[in-house]
Amino acid sequence: MNGSVRIGRVLGVPLRVHWTVPLLVVLFGYSLGSQTLPAWIPDLPPATYAVAGLVGSLLLIGSLLAHEAAHAFLARRRDIPVQDVTLWALGGMTQMGKPRTAGAAFLVAVGGPLTSLVVGAAALGAGVGLNALFGWAMPAAVLVWLAWVNFLLGVFNLLPAAPLDGGRVVQSVIWWRTGDRDRAERAAARSGQVLGFLLIAGGWVYVLRGALGGLWLMGIGFFVLIVANAERRQAGMASALRGVRAADAMSSPAETCPDWLTVERCVDDVAMRARHSALPLIDFGGHPSGLVDLSQLGKIPAAQRKELRVRDMATALSQCTTCAPDELLENVLEKARPSRSGIRILVIEAGLLVGIITARDIARLVQRHSLRGTNSGMDT
Numbered sequence: 001m002n003g004s005v006r007i008g009r010v011l012g013v014p015l016r017v018h019w020t021v022p023l024l025v026v027l028f029g030y031s032l033g034s035q036t037l038p039a040w041i042p043d044l045p046p047a048t049y050a051v052a053g054l055v056g057s058l059l060l061i062g063s064l065l066a067h068e069a070a071h072a073f074l075a076r077r078r079d080i081p082v083q084d085v086t087l088w089a090l091g092g093m094t095q096m097g098k099p100r101t102a103g104a105a106f107l108v109a110v111g112g113p114l115t116s117l118v119v120g121a122a123a124l125g126a127g128v129g130l131n132a133l134f135g136w137a138m139p140a141a142v143l144v145w146l147a148w149v150n151f152l153l154g155v156f157n158l159l160p161a162a163p164l165d166g167g168r169v170v171q172s173v174i175w176w177r178t179g180d181r182d183r184a185e186r187a188a189a190r191s192g193q194v195l196g197f198l199l200i201a202g203g204w205v206y207v208l209r210g211a212l213g214g215l216w217l218m219g220i221g222f223f224v225l226i227v228a229n230a231e232r233r234q235a236g237m238a239s240a241l242r243g244v245r246a247a248d249a250m251s252s253p254a255e256t257c258p259d260w261l262t263v264e265r266c267v268d269d270v271a272m273r274a275r276h277s278a279l280p281l282i283d284f285g286g287h288p289s290g291l292v293d294l295s296q297l298g299k300i301p302a303a304q305r306k307e308l309r310v311r312d313m314a315t316a317l318s319q320c321t322t323c324a325p326d327e328l329l330e331n332v333l334e335k336a337r338p339s340r341s342g343i344r345i346l347v348i349e350a351g352l353l354v355g356i357i358t359a360r361d362i363a364r365l366v367q368r369h370s371l372r373g374t375n376s377g378m379d380t
Contacts, residue, residue, distance in 0.1 A: 004086050010065065013072045018088035021061065029057035032145060040141050048138065056142040061087065063119045063150050067157075068092035070115035071108055078104040081335065090223055091153070097334040102176035102184075109168030113154040120150030161195035162188035163227040182239045189232035196225025237362070238330060240369035246332055247325035249365055250347045250355030251275070256282045259289045259311035263300050266310045271297055278344050280353055281314055288322075288346055288353040290314035321345045325354060329365075332357075 004016040033053020038044075068085045071094040075082050083095040099105035127143030130136045158166040167188040174184035199221025206214025241249075257270040259281035270279060271294055283289045292314040300308060323332040325347055332345060345357040 004088070006084075010069050010085055011073050011076070013069075013076075013082045013094075014084040015065075016084050016086040018086060020089035021087050024089050025054070025057045025061060027057075028060055029053040032056045032142075036145060037138070037141055041137050044138070052138050052142050056145055059123075059142070059146050060149055063116065063123075063146065063153075064092050066119055067112045067116050067153065068094045070111040072096070074108045074111040075099075078108065080104065080108065090220060099172075102172045105172035105175065106169060109165045109172060113157045113165050116150045116154035116157065120147040120154060123147035123150065159195060160188075161191040161224065161228070162231055163192060163224065164195075167192055182235055182242075185235035185238070186232060189228045189235060192224055192228025192231065196221045196223075196228055199224060237366050240366040241330050241333070241362070244329045244365060245325065246323045246327050246329050246345070246347050246357060247355070249329050249361050250325070250345075250357045251361055252347075252355035256280050256288075256353060257292070257310060259283055259309070259314065261310050262306055263297055263308045263310055263313070264305035266292075267297055267305070276356060276358055278356075278358075280346055280356060281311060282353065287351050288317055288348060290316050291320050291344060291346065317346075322348050325349050329357075329362075333362075 003020075004018040006014055006016050008015050029050075030053065033049040033051075033056075037049050037052055064087055065085075068087070072082045072085055075094070075096045078099065080099055081097040086093045086095070096108075099108060123143045124147035127140040127147065130143065131140035157164050158169070160170045161167045162171065162185075170191065171184045171188035174187055175181050178184065200218050201221075203214040203217030203219075203221055206217060208214075255270060255274045255276065257266050257279045260283075261269070266279070274294065277295070278291050278293050280288055281290045281292060290311060292310055296313060297310075300313070321332070321336040321344065323345060333343070336343060336345060342359040343357065343362060346353060347355040347357060
């Protein structure tokens with residue numbers, strides 16, 4: 001996700017935090033410390049409420065992390081590749097590959113909500129116990145609040161609409177019953193679209209009644225709607241790419257640039273006639289060594305272009321998505337490294353570059369699939 005930074009690893013998976021997380025901490029900390037706790041336990045010093053509110057919001061972030069970590073843990077147990085876990089203002093996201101079976105999809109989906117419910121139960125028990133045994137009213141109140149939020153989080157995520165976990169559960173059940181993964185994905189995406197509209201409408205009604213909390217509900221609704229729309233399009237694309245090899249999608253031969261050229265020579269001799277927005281680089285032996293974005297070349301000041309080698313500003317081959325010509329395209333796309341510039345996959349055979357796959361190549365395949373009429377069972 002753009003705007004996030006990597007801060008470490010959780011269960012061996014890279015952990016990223018979006019810039020909105022501190023805002024989430026401040027928002028929940030302020031709400032808890034200035035409204036909820038004073039109403040539950042009045043007449044305490046303001047500093048006590050402030051500290052308790054901050055602790056409660058940090059515990060909430062920890063519970064969100066536990067929710068996403070459960071997804072990541074179960075996915076890895078089922079041999080599903082997990083790219084990273086990202087925390088952000090609306091909760092968290094676990095970037096992973098597609099499950100191979102309906103059973104694996106079901107297990108990974110329910111893991112997060114069940115973890116939230118377990119965390120909620122543990123927090124509630126600890127809060128009641130602290131108050132009953134030691135009379136620690138403030139810590140108990142914070143834990144009871146944390147329990148309530150986790151119960152709400154767990155139940156909300158079980159709503160049967162993608163991209164919520166409940167939508168993944170519905171998707172896995174339909175997949176298991178029908179054996180049609182694409183149909184299951186489209187059904188879950190449609191339910192997500194409906195839920196998104198309902199959340200936006202409900203949030204707007206709250207705003208009209210003077211409740212600013214409706215803005216939060218509308219924000220969640222917009223997120224659900226946008227992701228559900230994207231997943232519905234992706235489900236159609238997956239159907240079009242089923243069984244397609246990388247060799248069938250690549251542009252071949254791809255323009256290449258010797259990696260020892262200066263930026264000036266690369267621009268003058270190669271980039272000006274390139275068909276793609278990125279250039280694969282080759283070394284002295286003719287083997288691919290990396291990939292350079294043409295937009296990056298344009299940002300290099302003229303004074304530096306005569307000295308700077310293009311390989312010094314390129315993305316190294318180890319950081320690029322590569323594949324063999326016979327690999328299935330849908331499998332390649334699952335392992336593709338995320339890029340702000342879109343899809344760029346280098347197709348390599350016997351150590352030599354034989355082609356490149358871009359978003360335009362994928363779109364062309366999907367269009368051809370539509371023209372053939374093989375998607376008659378797809379939604380439009």
